[in-house]
Amino acid sequence: MRAYFDHCRSTFVDPRVLEEMRPWWTEKYWSPAPFTYTGTTVAEAVEESQMAFAKLIKGKPEEVHFAPSHTVANNIAIQGPLSTGTDELPHVVTTAVEHGTIMDTVRHMEKLGLMRVTYVPVDKNGVVDLDALREAITPQTSLVSLATVNYMVGAIQPVDQISSIVRERNPRAVLHFDITWSLGRTLDHSFAPLADIVTASVERIHGPKGLTMLWVRKGVNVKGPIYGSQAYSRVVPGALDVPAIVGARKALELMLDDLPGKIQHMKRLRDRLIKETMDAVPETLLNGPEGDLRSPSNVCLTFRYIEGESVQMYLDMEDITVDTGSACANPFLEANHTLLAMYGDYERAHGAIRLSLSWASTDEEVSKFVEVIPDIVAKLRKISPLAPKEYKER
C-alpha cells in the first residue's frame, strides 16, 4: 500500500466522477451548437455545472466560466482585469506566500515591465498582515490577488477582513481569490459576495485534471490574455471540455456529501500526524498555524539539520509520497519562498516536508508514515554535517 500525502498537488480522480464523465466521451461527445438536440443536451449539462459552482460560492450561474488549466485560469484572473486602456503601469497587490500559479505570473510580468507589484508580508503563521495590506492598496491599484488558504502551510486567510479593506481602500480595485485550497476544507464556501473573481481547480478534490472554475462578477471587465471564439464564453475563449465540466459538477457534489464529517476526519488525521511525529522525532518544528487557523488537510514539518528532499527520497523508497520545501511551483528554484517569508530561515525552509491530506486519506497511511519517519530522520542526521554530535552517536 502506498501512503499518499500530496493531495495539494494532485489527487486520484474519483471513479464516480469518471463514471459520470464516460457517456460524454463515448456517446454524447457533441459540441454545444445551438438549435439542435445534440447541442442543447450538451448546453444543459454545462449549465448544471455552472449552477453547482454558483450555488457553492453564492454567485450567479451565468458568471461561471471554465478554464482548461489552473495556470490559464489564474492568468486570466490576473492579466484580464489589467488591460483597461490606460497608459500607466498597472499596480497589483499580492502576498509574499502565494503558490506558483499566482506568484510566477506576477513575478514574470513584473520582470517584463508589464506590471508593478506589491508583495504584502505575512505573520509567523503565514496569515496576511492586514495593516500592510491596507497600506499597499492605493487609488491606483488595479488588482488584489491571493489564495484563501496557503498551499504550503495551510494558513486560512481572513477573507472577510481582506475584502473589507480592499473595498474601503479602493472600490475600483478588482479582488481575485484563488479558493483551490479552500475547496472541501472549509464548511462555508461563500466567496463570491466578497470578491470579483474566484478561481478553483477541481483536480485537488478528486475531480477531472486541469479543469478550473472561473467565476467573474458581472460588470468586471476581463480582457485577455487568451483570444479566440467567444461563442461559449467571453472570458475563456475556445471550445468547452464537456466531460471535464460534467466531472467537475460531480466532484463538487461528492465533496459536499457529509462535508462536516470529511473535515472532521482530515483534522483527526492531521493532528495524529503532527502529534505522533513530533512525539517520536526530536527537534521537529511545525510550520504554520495551529488549530482552527490551519487547513484540516495540511501538515508542514521541518526536521532540523537535514534536507526535506532527502526525507522525501527516503520516504519514496518506503512507498510514501510527500512534498518538500524546495519544490511545488517554487519560482526561485530554491528554498520555499513561503517559509522564507514567514521565518526568514533558510535551514527551516530547506528542511521542510509537506503532507497534504484528502477525505480519502486513512489511518493506515498515517500509521505507516509515523512508523518509518523516526528512523529515516535519525539516519539522515547521522550523516548530516549540520547535526550536533549527539545525533551521530545514536
Add this chain to the structure above:
Amino acid sequence: MRAYFDHCRSTFVDPRVLEEMRPWWTEKYWSPAPFTYTGTTVAEAVEESQMAFAKLIKGKPEEVHFAPSHTVANNIAIQGPLSTGTDELPHVVTTAVEHGTIMDTVRHMEKLGLMRVTYVPVDKNGVVDLDALREAITPQTSLVSLATVNYMVGAIQPVDQISSIVRERNPRAVLHFDITWSLGRTLDHSFAPLADIVTASVERIHGPKGLTMLWVRKGVNVKGPIYGSQAYSRVVPGALDVPAIVGARKALELMLDDLPGKIQHMKRLRDRLIKETMDAVPETLLNGPEGDLRSPSNVCLTFRYIEGESVQMYLDMEDITVDTGSACANPFLEANHTLLAMYGDYERAHGAIRLSLSWASTDEEVSKFVEVIPDIVAKLRKISPLAPKEYKER
C-alpha cells in the same frame, strides 16, 4: 442510430484511449516531481508521448510541449513569438480562411492595436494564393500562421511551397502550422522540417478533449501570453495533464494503424456523399476542391435557395449531425468567412452545410444522410422566398 458528421469539431474518445488513460487517473495520479519513483514513472510516460509526436512530425522530443486547449496552444503559437522586445507593432501574415482559433486571435489583437495583420486571399478552391503570400511577407514580418488543411472546405494547402516562400522572403519570420485537420488525413505528417511551430489538437482524432500538442523548434523564442511555473515546460507553464498526455500518445498510435486504409475508407465515403447527394438534389454546389486537393474527410455542400441552419435543424430531427456555414468559430457571427473569401457570395455561404468524417464513419451513416436529404431540401425550398416557382409546385 445517429449519423454523426461533425468530426471536425469533436469526436468520441476511443474506448482504447480511455482504457490507456484510466490508471493515470486512478492509480498513477502523481505529479512528475524529480528524484522519486512516482515522479519518474510519470516523467517517462510524458516523454513517451513527446517521442510519439516528435516521430510523427519529424521534430525532436524535447521540443514537444502540451497545451491544455487548442485555443491556448494557438495563442501561445501566435502571441509567443511576438514579444521580442522591439517597439514596432508586430506584423503577422495569415490567410482569409482560417479557423477561429487563429482568425479570432489575430482579429482581436488587431482590433486592440497589438498587431498589424495581412490576410492572404485564397483561390476558388480555398488554396492560399502563393503570389499574394510572397507579396505579403516583408522583412518586418514576425509571424506567418495558418492551418495546413482548411477546416471548412478541406483544402489541402501547399505546405512545401509556403515554407519555401516564407524562408526566402524573410528567414527570421516564425512559421506556424496548425496541423489539426491534417492529422490522419494525409499519409505524410513531416511538418516540423518545414515550420518553426506546429500545433495539433488530438480531440479531432478520437483523443482526449482539450489536449493540444505544441512543437516549438529549439531556438525559437516563445514568450507568453501565459505565465507560471516553468518546471515542466518553458513554453506552456503550469502542471501537466498526465492522463491526457498518455491518451494523446495512444490516439496517435491508433491513428497510424493502417493509415492508408483509413484514408481510403474516408475518401470512399466522402465521394459517396458528394456524388449521391448531388445526383439526388438539384442545384447542389460543391464548395472547395475536388479530388486529391481535398481532405478525405471533408464534404461541404450548398443547397441553393435555402439556409444551412434550417437543413441542420431538419437533419437533427432525423438524428443526423452536420455543421453549417454560419457557425463553427465564425468570428463575424454571420455567413462563413471562408466561403465568403472563396466565392464572395452570401447566399452560397449561408446555404452551406459541412459534413466531416472520421475513420469511424460508416456506409450506414452515409446511406441514412443520402436517404433523407432530398426530401428535407425539397420541403425547405417549398417555403423559401428565394426559390424559383418550380420548387414550390413539387
